[in-house]
Amino acid sequence: MQFQSLPGFREFYPDACALRNHIFGQWKQVARAFNFQEYDAPVLEPLELYIEKSGEEIVGQLFSFEDRGGRSVALRPEMTPSLARLIGAKANSLKRPIKWFNIGEHYRYEKPQKGRLRAFYQFNVDIFGEAGPAADAELIALLVQALRAFGLDSKDFKVRLSDRDLWLLILTAEGLDEDGSATVLGIIDKLERTAREQTVEKLAQVLGEGAAAFLDRIEEVIAIRDFDALSAYISNLSLEGDVAEQAKQRLDDWKALLSGLESSGAGDFIHIDLGIVRGLAYYTGFVFEAFEASGEGRALAGGGRYDALVKKLGGPEMSAVGFAMGDVTLVDLLESKNRLPSYVQSPDFIAIIGGTEARDAALSDAALLRSMGYCVDYPLKNQGFGKQFKEANQKGARFALIYGTDELAKGVVKIRDFSTGVEQEFPREALAVTAQELMAFGFPETQK
Numbered sequence: 001m002q003f004q005s006l007p008g009f010r011e012f013y014p015d016a017c018a019l020r021n022h023i024f025g026q027w028k029q030v031a032r033a034f035n036f037q038e039y040d041a042p043v044l045e046p047l048e049l050y051i052e053k054s055g056e057e058i059v060g061q062l063f064s065f066e067d068r069g070g071r072s073v074a075l076r077p078e079m080t081p082s083l084a085r086l087i088g089a090k091a092n093s094l095k096r097p098i099k100w101f102n103i104g105e106h107y108r109y110e111k112p113q114k115g116r117l118r119a120f121y122q123f124n125v126d127i128f129g130e131a132g133p134a135a136d137a138e139l140i141a142l143l144v145q146a147l148r149a150f151g152l153d154s155k156d157f158k159v160r161l162s163d164r165d166l167w168l169l170i171l172t173a174e175g176l177d178e179d180g181s182a183t184v185l186g187i188i189d190k191l192e193r194t195a196r197e198q199t200v201e202k203l204a205q206v207l208g209e210g211a212a213a214f215l216d217r218i219e220e221v222i223a224i225r226d227f228d229a230l231s232a233y234i235s236n237l238s239l240e241g242d243v244a245e246q247a248k249q250r251l252d253d254w255k256a257l258l259s260g261l262e263s264s265g266a267g268d269f270i271h272i273d274l275g276i277v278r279g280l281a282y283y284t285g286f287v288f289e290a291f292e293a294s295g296e297g298r299a300l301a302g303g304g305r306y307d308a309l310v311k312k313l314g315g316p317e318m319s320a321v322g323f324a325m326g327d328v329t330l331v332d333l334l335e336s337k338n339r340l341p342s343y344v345q346s347p348d349f350i351a352i353i354g355g356t357e358a359r360d361a362a363l364s365d366a367a368l369l370r371s372m373g374y375c376v377d378y379p380l381k382n383q384g385f386g387k388q389f390k391e392a393n394q395k396g397a398r399f400a401l402i403y404g405t406d407e408l409a410k411g412v413v414k415i416r417d418f419s420t421g422v423e424q425e426f427p428r429e430a431l432a433v434t435a436q437e438l439m440a441f442g443f444p445e446t447q448k
């Protein structure tokens with residue numbers, strides 16, 4: 001019987017692994033460029049960590065079970081609750097702002113489909129201990145750079161920027177209390193995927209008769225695309241006292257965020273779009289999601305502020321902002337934009353071996369070159385020269401190290417440069433230096 005992997009779980013053959021390594025490599029490089037430090041956390045966590053903290057949608061998708069010790073556990077569907085716990089536990093000894101990243105696998109029992117699997121990788125990037133919009137700007141700039149690193153530009157992707165704080169102000173002006181606002185934000189989150197009548201029906205449960213007119217006003221807000229229009233809309237809200245002051249301050253935060261993004265070169269990618277509110281329960285301020293430029297398909301990345309989560313998990317008061325980018329939608333995008341690199345995983349040297357005595361010499365030289373960090377291969381079975389050369393060529397080797405009876409007798413190894421076909425003998429005792437020179441400059445005749 002042929003066993004199969006579970007639905008939504010991928011197997012990574014070497015080509016797929018090379019692509020995955022390439023993606024992880026770019027993510028890591030960008031995180032380092034922004035001076036973020038890498039951390040890690042358990043894959044299996046107490047179920048409780050996700051109940052309420054992550055929100056209904058994710059809890060409904062958990063891979064959860066009881067372990068042999070009777071504990072309710074879950075495979076991590078996301079990193080944020082674990083990270084908030086890690087930070088909370090050491091908050092006092094960590095130097096702020098805390099800038100951390102992780103690349104790891106996550107698990108959600110979703111219906112496998114384009115852009116959605118049950119096991120996927122995320123690049124999580126978060127900043128703790130900085131409440132001002134400079135932290136939001138830094139993260140969104142990093143998000144933009146992480147996509148640009150793959151050769152994508154503003155024709156390929158955009159970042160939709162929104163703000164739960166502004167929404168709360170707008171909903172307060174509409175007369176809604178905290179609970180009502182939370183319910184309405186949940187409905188706005190699903191707006192794009194829900195028929196209008198159904199949305200009105202859901203809103204009517206909170207608002208009664210005025211639901212349809214209310215939705216018209218919500219849609220007006222969602223249609224806003226520039227800061228001046230947003231600013232005018234908020235300034236015209238009937239807000240009083242402290243709330244009016246909050247609204248004014250929030251617009252100043254927006255100005256600071258947008259100007260920070262502009263200066264970092266991310267301005268072209270930013271689209272103001274209050275249609276984004278984010279489904280996870282813990283977001284508190286600016287929220288954002290990255291999409292393919294036309295808006296098609298599932299999000300490439302999502303994140304925002306979550307200033308209350310560290311405390312909710314038993315830590316001190318600690319502001320936080322972060323995002324996660326997934327590998328599945330990223331690879332789909334790179335494929336559709338013809339940005340998938342072609343990988344050449346080829347050896348630097350391949351030994352061509354003529355007989356048992358030659359094999360001893362080849363293995364000893366291979367050991368030396370490998371200890372120097374070069375990629376060296378040789379046939380495991382004795383084969384004719386012709387077949388060995390053919391295979392060395394197929395493997396894309398840069399140089400062949402040829403060990404025949406004549407070469408052995410002379411104490412030399414004949415080296416062929418596959419790119420030019422040139423062959424030359426070199427003393428075996430100086431192979432280490434020869435290898436370094438060949439890898440750096442090629443054959444002496446071809447030196448420039």
Ligand code: HAM
Binds near residue numbers: 079126301306322
């Ligand atoms: P999220 O929006 O649930 O946010 O996921 C972030 C990204 O992970 C998505 O945009 C998508 O690329 C990828 N992703 C999520 N689910 C799947 C799936 N089933 N298959 C493939 N890819 C998927 C979070 O997880 C937040 N914890 C992000 C965050 C970090 N917020 C603050 N810090």
